[in-house]
Amino acid sequence: MATFEQHIHPAPTTFLSKYIFSFDHKVIAKQFLWYGIFFLAVGGMMALMIRWTLAFPGEAFPIIGTMLFPDTHGVIPPDTYAMLFTMHGTIMIFYAITPILIGAFGNFCIPLMIGARDMVFPTLNMLSFWFAVLSAIILMSSLFTPLGAAAGGWTSYPTLSTVIGSPGVGQTLWALAIFVVGISSTLGAINYITTIIVLRAPGMGYFDMPLTVWGLWLTAILNAIFLPVLAAGVLLLIFDRVFGTTFFLAGAAATSGSGDPVLFQHVFWIFGHPEVYILILPAWGIVSDLLSFFARKPAFGMKATALSMTTITILSTLVYGHHMFTTQMSPLLTQSFMTLTMTISIPSAIFFANWLGTIWKGSIRFTSPMLFSLGVVFVFGLGGLTGLYLGTVTTDLYLHDTYFVVGHFHYTMAASVLLGGFGAIYFWMPKMFGVMMNECLAKVHFWLTMIGLNGIFMGMMIVGYAGMHRRIYNPFVYEYLQKLIPINTFITYSAILMGLSQFIFLYNFIHALLKGEKASDNPWEVGTLEWTIPSPAPHYNFKEIPVVKCGPHEFGNPNLKNGRDYQYQTEQLVEG
């Protein structure tokens, strides 16, 4: 369906044009991947510091503690603790998950899977990455300002995030960084949407696109609509902080006219709830594809899965009020938001059924990408179901702002997305870098990560239900929380296990890059378009634009006579 000719450009020759300011979507994807993995490590380290404080309050953080916090002999002080959880949330969401799932795999997969030579706006694509870098520099520089980085939580509710609660320049830089990352994501999103609409290979209808592309497409749509909302919100916050406006100030602090701090929460969550789906939709898409690829069976009810994801995308824009039940909005609104929230479970249940339907009567190959995909089904099941308590207003009155919420959203946004991201890295490694990663190490990595993350997030839900609230430096100043010391210690041990097991991944990844086994063109025996070209993909992707003749999940067709159990999308569907 290409509406214009896609020329083959000569390959870039200088170092700068090839690796730094590259227009090639595959290079930009790799840039995003490095960037994302770097920040995943930074955010993960911060998580470990947070966990250390909760399990062993008043004890020095081991090894690097005395270097980072010399004034307190390695003990993390309370103000730093607040910066740590603020930065952990911000970094993980905007600088780790978004670049890996959307930046790296969005860029890499979309053109290759729809049979295009590149994105439709290569310059925007490059700018998207460099805006992300600029944003990261702004954010990280805030750590070195006199009063330190932002410390109001990643949600940065006013009036805490205005000059009343956070006088330092760190909070302003935080808002600026979010604004710039918003520009980056919006540029990327426009590019993805347009590319998918205009550059699909001839013959490829929307339902012939792999579900990965569906997920990324829906994510891009949400990104394009809602990141500008967040950007507007933080811009007003910057005005309040720098120019003395009072959009979000009220009460004694509002000396010149009165605004409303709750207004920010509305703006924030109009963006914030879709953001959850922005992060999870690519992982859903990837998992839907991988389950089919390794069950050697067409994706069960593929159209229904795609439409369910679309329905969830639409519904996700209508439910944000469930984040604000305790601000005492009107009961009518409360009940409407609760009911709308519950309707999300219909499409969710349908695609869950379809996931299980895909592996039903398959011939499952337990490769590492498959293990990670099955892991996503498990953890997302837990994450999705525990959402019911929080969408229900009365149970939310108790559970709101407790660790139960923290456990829940980590299951949905962190665990599922992380597992999906790892699955994707193991799966596309051959096409990205032309090498295979070690399967055995990958499986060890999977099981250790799985045990670790379930220990962490299940533990969090348990302490949350027992009444431990969020963002507290030392929970044990409360008598009723003292019984939770052992469970908090257990969570921290799990976090350390999960943290350490990532070194297996890092070793595997780097080892594969340096001297990994060379990958064949189609090591997983999959028929989508990216596997019809050499590994690693050449800079022009497709020598000739492919013509698509069948769907992406043609496995196990009994009429196939050529010794393969799968068909390429460029082949006519064999019928009996």
Added chain:
Amino acid sequence: MSFAIMYFISSAFADTHMSFWERISPPKDISVNGHLIDYLFHYTTFFNIVFFLLVCAGLFGFSYLYAKKRHPIAYYTHGNKKIHVIVATLIGAFVFFAIDLNITRMSSNDFSKIFANFPKKDEDVIKVEVLAQQWMWTFRYAGADQVFNTDDDVITTNDLRLPTGKKVVLELLSKDVIHSLFLPNVRQKVDAMPGRISKMWFELTTPGNYEIACAEMCGTHHYKMASKFKVYSPEDFQRWLATANQMALAENDLANADYFWGWQWEE
């Protein structure tokens, strides 16, 4: 690997005198309506477990049965036969109608009839104004004249005292940033915001000493923003209030403008 798990579990619970169940239970419910929230939690949990077991049965069962070595040739279907579509839709509809709508209905009833249904104007209730600020709670009782912001108001800091057997209405306001009054033993919390009065009501059942926390991140010492919460029998409460009232009349510093932070009670 199982070693690692056992090591974790044993290290975490080595010093136990408490059963694991006791340890993970929420604090004692001391309110008339808290059980509604606990009930809904358990109801949801029951169905969640059922559903999660179904998911696990599919996940692990199919993984076992249809592994390549047991099931070398996959069944070729796109899952778009009528029966497939019907089954998937039925599962979706069942989850929605059997669980979600039930939970929504119960919660909605509880919320509109109880938690958001504040006592009427003429009802005899205990009224307390709560001022939140970084990082303390201040509570104001109207005193003998039943009018707030007058000379005889009883004011306590980080020390809320209430009786059993009578409805209590709290009105909250914040001086600086958003806080959230969390009473774990009552299963409720409500935000205290600058420039906007919020309310909460409950009725207590069990005298004793409890705790109040701030649940909304409010700055560096958020974790220290705790308050004592003492529940009296009605007689003890009257006795305490009478004494406190006399002390207030003798000791309230009326020259200090900050003393008059209260507001006219909003019905």
